Amino acid sequence: MSQTQTLYAAYAEKIDAVLSALEMEGTLPPETNRANVSVEPPRDPSHGDLATNAAMVLAKQAKTNPRALAEQIVEHLKRDPLITSAEIAGPGFINLRLAPQSWVEELLAIAEKGDDYGRSAIGTGTTVNVEYVSANPTGPMHMGHCRGAVVGDALASLLEHAGHDVIREYYVNDAGGQVDTLARSAHLRYREALGEDIGDIPEGMYPGEYLVPVGKAAAEEFGDRFVSEPEEEWLPIFRSFAVERMMAMIKSDLAMLGIEHDVFASEAALQAAQKPEAAEAWLREHDLVYDGVLEKPKGKTVDDWEPVELPLFRSTKFGDDQDRSIRKSDGKWTYFGADLAYHMQKAEKADALIDIWGADHAGTVKRIKAAVAALSEGQGEPIPFDVKLVQMVQLLRGGEPVKMSKRSGNFVTIADMVEEVGKDVVRFTMLTRKPEAQMDFDFAKVVEASKDNPVFYVQYAHARVCSTLRKAKAEGLSPSSEHLDTLGEDERTLIKQAAQFPREVEAAARAREPHRIAFYLYDLAAAFHAYYNLGNDDAQKRIIVAQNPEISGARLFLGQQIGQVIRNGLGILGVEAVEEL
């Protein structure tokens, strides 16, 4: 049994050992396929602490009926002193009850591991690159980026807790045409800063006020040197000048959400290093890129469409609707052309890649997956690559949609939102929904009705633990593991809930679904609130029991560990575990 093994994993191993014994005895055929055997807590707690479907799944292979096989398994399990009962139920489930001692031990394990309780080793030895946000460096972060940012960040720390090495990466699209637009817009604000009346911002330029300080900074830096120079003189300079400032702004927006990336990868640098050229050469060699003409797009009218010959990647070979161009007609790289080279660059330093994208990019998933599969397979090992799509967030205020228009520069920024409702609310709310479902985010609801807001509910549970400990300390009591045998059924219910945490982390990490942690924490908080309230009806059931330091010590110890688990879970989500509300 390894140090980091969960209680559930330990019992899965015990059952596995029983199955092996049955194979030896001849009850089960050798090398039985056990892939579908599960060991998990039953949904209905009255069924016991653990349930396994082993008999039902294996009956066919054993050429017997589930109940008969179950009896054989039960026979073996009953020999374990920590298993107080093993019963056959329903179609052939085996329900186990564990000795109170098992749960006391789990409680001690939480105390011993502390901040590390819930960490797992399932990911040890593999590095995962999580690319998220990657907003264009042309303006501040707005709501469209927020959900992906939070989900990506929570996923990254979830994977860390599962034992992976994680690279948090941001792809800076500093090479495309939109950066030229940014540079021109910044130049306009630069002239404005030098006293020129620039009038209305022309169509096609970025009108946002956030460029005003960039113009001023440019004026200070360059004086009037570039006012009347031809564009080709100043464009590259303004491009990098503006991108640098945009990225500084974005980083500060991300910091407000508690997000910090390890790597900012520049598309321009990638192109300067001729990575796309290398990828193209390899793909051409393997007949995966050819020169061809695409058909006119259907279902959408394109006014200036005309047939052009372009270098095309054969993504249709991988299930895409049509082949995709990797260069534009002017010879420059398309986003896709650079992006496939970028993914190969990421693959050099990681064993698995995950991209977090907005749902509006769903149409490009097939081509990039195809390209990465082809390239990575051709250049050695195929690399596991997952694209997680995060659906749109509809912003509401009191049920009414908040109007946003990027063109007018009128949109809700992340900075606005964090200032209004706070980082913890934003993060937790974004994580209490599975990412592939659309969600509404109502400002009014999220701040005003704090009682129906799960983040406060969870934080309150933690704060209650802390306040109880403070109160105890004032009364000269302290948590103690001396008399944990005084803990009863009410306490065990709570411990069982807490004991699921490591299992939940592993499951969430495997599924790459950080939102499960949020829901788990809600359930744990509910269990704690329920436990706490028992003391309202019966003073003997309080955590601090007058004149009884032994029970109080044990219950305080329990409370302390529940607080620890909540803290660890909130830590994964990047939400603060406050000590008082």
Add this chain to the structure above:
RNA sequence: GCGCCCGUAGCUCAGUCGGAUAGAGCAUCGGAUUCCUAAUCCGGGGGCCACAGGUUCGAAUCCUGUCGGGCGCACCA
């Protein structure tokens, strides 16, 4: 027209590798506070898991089709 995502209580959503009587919150109705924080707790009512087939010991979950909502569909990113 095609592709991807979603459809579970009046509303917002969970639902573990397919598992036992489908769960929470809000809303609604009824209770708990001289007492460790009531931002909490306990209880009642509320369901054709969009619809129709299929797969199997077993389907909200997997497959096919239909309907409804969202997103996307040359060289933008």
